[in-house]
Amino acid sequence: MANLPPLIQKLLKKEAYPHHPEEIKLLQTHISYVFLADDLVYKIKKPVDFGFLDFTTLEKRKFFCEREVELNRRLCPEIYLEVVPVVEQNDKAFFEGEGEPVEWAVKMKRMPEEGMMGRLIKEGRLKLKHIDLIVDKLVPFYQEAETGPEVNKYGSLETISFNVNENFTQTKDFVGKALARHRYDFIVNWSNTFMEENKKLFEERVARGFIRDGHGDLYSANICFDEPQNKVYIFDCIEFNDRFRCGDVAQDLAFLAMDLDFHQLKDFSGYFIEKYVKLSGDQGLLELLDFYKCYRAYVRGKIGCFTWASPEVDEKTKETNLAAAKRYFDLAYLYAGGSPILVVVFGLSGTGKSTLARVLSERLLANYYNSDIVRKRMLEIPPEEHVYEPFGKGIYSEEMTQKTYEAMASYAVADLGTGRDVVLDATYRSKALRATVLEQIKDLGIDWLWVQCVAPDEIIKKRFEERAKKEGEPSDGRWEIYVKQKEVFEPPSEIPEERLLVLETTRPVEELVEEVIKKLGLSERKAL
Numbered sequence: 206m207a208n209l210p211p212l213i214q215k216l217l218k219k220e221a222y223p224h225h226p227e228e229i230k231l232l233q234t235h236i237s238y239v240f241l242a243d244d245l246v247y248k249i250k251k252p253v254d255f256g257f258l259d260f261t262t263l264e265k266r267k268f269f270c271e272r273e274v275e276l277n278r279r280l281c282p283e284i285y286l287e288v289v290p291v292v293e294q295n296d297k298a299f300f301e302g303e304g305e306p307v308e309w310a311v312k313m314k315r316m317p318e319e320g321m322m323g324r325l326i327k328e329g330r331l332k333l334k335h336i337d338l339i340v341d342k343l344v345p346f347y348q349e350a351e352t353g354p355e356v357n358k359y360g361s362l363e364t365i366s367f368n369v370n371e372n373f374t375q376t377k378d379f380v381g382k383a384l385a386r387h388r389y390d391f392i393v394n395w396s397n398t399f400m401e402e403n404k405k406l407f408e409e410r411v412a413r414g415f416i417r418d419g420h421g422d423l424y425s426a427n428i429c430f431d432e433p434q435n436k437v438y439i440f441d442c443i444e445f446n447d448r449f450r451c452g453d454v455a456q457d458l459a460f461l462a463m464d465l466d467f468h469q470l471k472d473f474s475g476y477f478i479e480k481y482v483k484l485s486g487d488q489g490l491l492e493l494l495d496f497y498k499c500y501r502a503y504v505r506g507k508i509g510c511f512t513w514a515s516p517e518v519d520e521k522t523k524e525t526n527l528a529a530a531k532r533y534f535d536l537a538y539l540y541a542g543g544s545p546i547l548v549v550v551f552g553l554s555g556t557g558k559s560t561l562a563r564v565l566s567e568r569l570l571a572n573y574y575n576s577d578i579v580r581k582r583m584l585e586i587p588p589e590e591h592v593y594e595p596f597g598k599g600i601y602s603e604e605m606t607q608k609t610y611e612a613m614a615s616y617a618v619a620d621l622g623t624g625r626d627v628v629l630d631a632t633y634r635s636k637a638l639r640a641t642v643l644e645q646i647k648d649l650g651i652d653w654l655w656v657q658c659v660a661p662d663e664i665i666k667k668r669f670e671e672r673a674k675k676e677g678e679p680s681d682g683r684w685e686i687y688v689k690q691k692e693v694f695e696p697p698s699e700i701p702e703e704r705l706l707v708l709e710t711t712r713p714v715e716e717l718v719e720e721v722i723k724k725l726g727l728s729e730r731k732a733l
Contacts, residue, residue, distance in 0.1 A: 208516070208517045208519075209231075209517065210517075212291070212293065212298055212307065212308065213231070213238055213249075215293070215296070215297060215298035216238075216240060216247075216249075216291070216298050216300070217229055217231060217240075218297075220297065220299075221297070221298055221299050221300055222242050222245075222247075222299075222300055223299075223300065223301050224242070224243065224245065226242035226243035226245070227243055228241075228242075228243060229241070229242050233517070233518060233522070234512065235251075235253070235255075235508060235511040235512045235515050236250060236251050236253060236255075236258065236260065236445075237249065237250055237251060238251065241315060242315075243315070244314065244315050245312065245313065245314065245315055246312070246313040246314070246315050247289070247300050247310040247311070247312055247313075248270075248273075248310060248311040248313065249266075249291065249308055249309070249310045250266045250269060250270065250309075252266070255375075255511070256371075256375070257371065257375075257445075257446050257449070258445040258446055259445075260445070263306070263307075263308070263309070266308070266309055267288070267306075267309040269444050269445050270288040270309045270310065270311050271288050272444040272445075273285070273311050273442075273444040274286075274287065274288055274311060275444075276442050276444050276450070277440055277441065277442055277444075279346070279350075279442075280342065280346060280420070280438070280439045280440065280442070281438040281439065281440050283314065284313050284314050284316065284438055284440055285311070285313055285440075286312045286313060286314060287312050288309055288310070288311055288312070289301045289309070289310050289312045290302065290306035290308075290309060290310075291306060291307055291308035291309065291310055292304040292305065292306055292307060293307050300312075313440075316429040316431070316438055316440070317429065317430075317431060320429045320430040320431055320432060321426075321428075321429050321430075322335070322425040322426075322428040322429065322430065323425045323426050325430065326425055326468050326470065331470070331473065333473070333476060335430055335437070336473060336476055336477050336480065337480065338430065338435070338436070338437040339428065339437055339439070339461070339477070340477065340480045340481050340484060341484075342437055342439060343439070343457075343458075343481065344481065344484045344485050346419075347417050347419065347454045347457075347485070348485075350417040350418050350419055351417065351418040352414055352416060352417050352418070356416055356417065356418050356451050357411050357416045359416060359447065359448050359451035359452045360407070360410060360411045360415070360416030360451075360452055360453050361407075361411065362400060362404055362407045362408070364448055364452075365400065365407065365452070366397070366400055367448075368448060368449070368500070369396050369397075369400070369500055370393075370396075370397070372500070372503050372504060372507055373389070373392075373393050373396075375507060376389075376503075376506070376507050376510060379507075379510040379514075379530075381570075382510075382527075382570075383506065383509070383510050383513070383527060383530045383531050383534060383570070384506065384530075384531070384534040384570070385568070385569050385570045385626070386727075387727040387728070388534065388538045388543065391538065391541060391543050392499065392503065392534075392537055392538060392541050392543070395499075395541035395542060395543075396496070396499065396500070396541065399496050400496075403492075403493075403496075406489075406492055406493065409489070410453050410455070410489065410493070413489070415453055415454050415455065415487065415489070415490070416451070416452060416453055416454075417451070417452075417454055418447075418450065418451045419442075419450060419451065419452065419454060419456075419457045420439065420442040420443070420450065420457050421442055421443030421449045421450030421451075421452075421457065422441060422442060422443050422449075422460070423439065423457045423458070423460045423461045424460050424461055424463075424464035424501075424505075425461070425464050425465075425468070426441075427439065427440050427441040427442075428440075428461075453490075453493065453497070454487065454490065455487075455489075455490035455493045455494065455497050456493075456497045456500070456501070458477075458478065458481060458490060458494075458497075459493075459494055459496075459497030459498045459500070459501050460497075460501040461477060462474045462477055462478050462494065462498060463498040463501045463502050463505075463536065463540075464505075465477065466498070466536060467502070467505075467532065467533065467536055469623075478490075478491070478494065495540045495541075496540075498536075498540045499536075499537045499540035499541050500537075502533045502534070502536040502537035502540060503533070503534065503537040505529075505530075505533040506530045506531075506533035506534040506537065507530075508530075509526040509527065509529045509530030509533060510526075510527070510530050512526040513526045513527040513530065531570065531625075532623065532624075532625075535623055535624030535625050536623075536624055538624055539624040543624075544650065544651050544652050545620075545621045545624050545625060545626050545627070545651050545652070546569065546571070546626045546627075546651065546652045546653065546654070546725060547617055547621060547626070547627050547628075547629070547642075547646060547651055547652070547653040547654075548562075548565060548569075548571070548626075548627070548628045548629070548653070548654050548655075548656060548721065548725075549628075549629045549631075549633065549639075549642060549653070549654070549655045549656065550562040550565065550628060550629065550630050550656045550658065551629075551630075551631060551632060551633035551634075551639075551655060551656070551657055551658070551697075552632065552657050552658035552659060553632060553634070553659075553665075553687055553690045553691055553694060554632065554665075554683075554686050554687045554690060555660070555665035555666075555668045555669055555672075555684075555687050556658040556659055556660045556665065556710055557658050557660060557668070557710035557714075558630055558656075558658040558710075559575060559630050560710075560714055561656070561658060561708070561710065561714055561717050561718065561721075562575070562628050562629075562630035563630075564714050564715070564718055565628055565718050565721055566628040568718055568722070569626045569628065570626070571625065571626035571627055571628045572616075572617075572620045572625050572626070572627050572628070573627075573628045573630065574613045574616055574617065574627070574628070574629050574630065575630040575631070576609055576610065576613060576630065576631035576632070579609055579612055579613055579616075580600060580601075580605065580606075580609040581600075583608065583609065583612060584600055584605075586600070593683070606638070607637075607638070607641070609631075610631065610633075610638050610641040610642075611641050613629055613631065613641075613642075614641045614642045614645045614646075615645070617629060617642070617645070617646075618645050618646065618649070621646075621649060621651055622649075629642065632690060633655075633697075634690055634693060634694045634695065635693070635694075635695045636695050636697075636699055639655075639697065639699065639700070643699070643700075652725065653704060654704055654705075654706060654721070654724060654725055655697060655700050655704060655705050655706070656705075656706045656707075656708060656721055657697060657705065657706070657707045657708070658708055658710045659707060659708070659709055659710065660709065660710045660711055661711070664711055665684075665687055666684055669683055669684050669687070706720065706721065706724045708720060708721075
């Protein structure tokens with residue numbers, strides 16, 4: 206509440222509404238304030254300018270409110286009611302009040318919460334019949350949607366290239382925060398190479414009439430089902446920029462297919478595209494599907510970054526959007542043909558592996574799993590709580606160690622499957638323990654590297670002395686444990702030389718990270 210503009214705070218009061226709702230709920234995006242007021246919704250545009258949209262004047266906000274109603278009535282005329290004024294009187298504000306408007310709002314019927322596609326996905330209630338309703342709605346929509354010279358220009362390679370590269374320009378400030386540098390460079394290179402090598406394909410799409418005034422934001426958050434009526438509402442199309450809404454129908458369809466992939470519903474995604482192609486006869490969209498999926502995933506990542514960086518958004522929303530942005534960028538990387546990376550940092554206690562692993566994971570924006578933390582969480586022990594057991598005993602028994610390493614491998618495989626890089630941090634002192642990872646990844650088609658950390662005994666002894674003074678350190682490693690580990694450690698002879706990097710960790714950790722980056726070839730990595 207405290208960070209909201211005064212007008213928005215006034216509109217959270219029941220007296221601000223002509224129907225005096227029982228409950229008012231405010232939702233925010235990076236461009237809108239959305240008021241849910243019983244069976245009605247009022248949406249106000251934020252006075253923002255992102256370059257690709259400009260709502261900075263009252264006149265512009267009114268124009269785009271009117272445009273929003275006009276365009277969205279094409280797919281759900283019963284939902285979009287009208288554009289209404291917002292007025293202020295002394296210390297109060299009113300929707301649909303008398304007087305000089307200080308703001309404008311889109312007035313809508315509220316759709317059933319239980320029918321929102323996002324909710325169906327979350328609750329596992331989405332069925333193929335829902336996909337059928339969407340396809341049955343979209344096929345005639347695109348066949349009837351406006352086309353011709355004014356629309357076709359948005360399907361030109363010049364416009365498509367501008368849209369794609371605008372995203373890259375607008376996300377430069379988020380590289381290293383939501384997207385690792387090597388992945389950013391890879392996606393940029395792949396996208397531009399694809400466009401350059403497929404000029405004729407893009408020209409054919411224009412010539413064959415597949416460029417339409419479409420939706421522009423076709424994903425689960427903008428789809429709702431009225432199950433008793435067996436109807437689907439596809440709402441909230443893009444009104445603020447024609448070049449985002451108009452384009453190849455493949456671009457719209459790729460958005461929803463990507464969204465289903467994002468929610469790990471690849472079977473639904475495949476069914477959706479297959480059913481659309483069957484009913485529409487548009488086989489050509491398949492050749493562009495991954496390109497547009499990559500583009501759409503990147504757009505969603507960009508929007509997540511914008512919301513994360515928005516000053517008026519609460520911390521929880523910021524964190525949620527940053528996490529989602531990272532996942533969308535992971536998907537974009539996969540669509541571009543990128544391979545996720547697994548780095549296993551291993552070695553005896555005290556060799557500096559955890560320090561290196563943590564810094565490396567931050568550099569790669571990778572998910573990080575430390576055996577001490579995983580082990581303790583499995584046993585419901587706080588990670589920072591020390592459990593000083595003899596070597597191979599108690600929570601460090603062979604059985605518990607095996608379970609811990611198997612869990613780490615499972616976490617890694619799951620993350621790698623979504624496109625996320627992973628750093629594992631553990632001793633991996635035997636071939637059997639290393640096999641828990643090697644067996645799991647052998648058929649994944651990913652890039653992987655083992656980094657063995659070593660250091661002189663006197664350095665390790667000193668590190669243990671310093672570690673004992675630190676609070677919040679999850680490791681229970683001690684000099685006597687190191688000595689026992691050294692006795693039983695099995696050299697990693699089963700790991701190919703090209704997949705193994707041995708590092709003496711007496712140098713600054715930043716130098717060590719650079720060696721890992723170099724060994725992985727990330728500095729010069731480009732799309733093929």
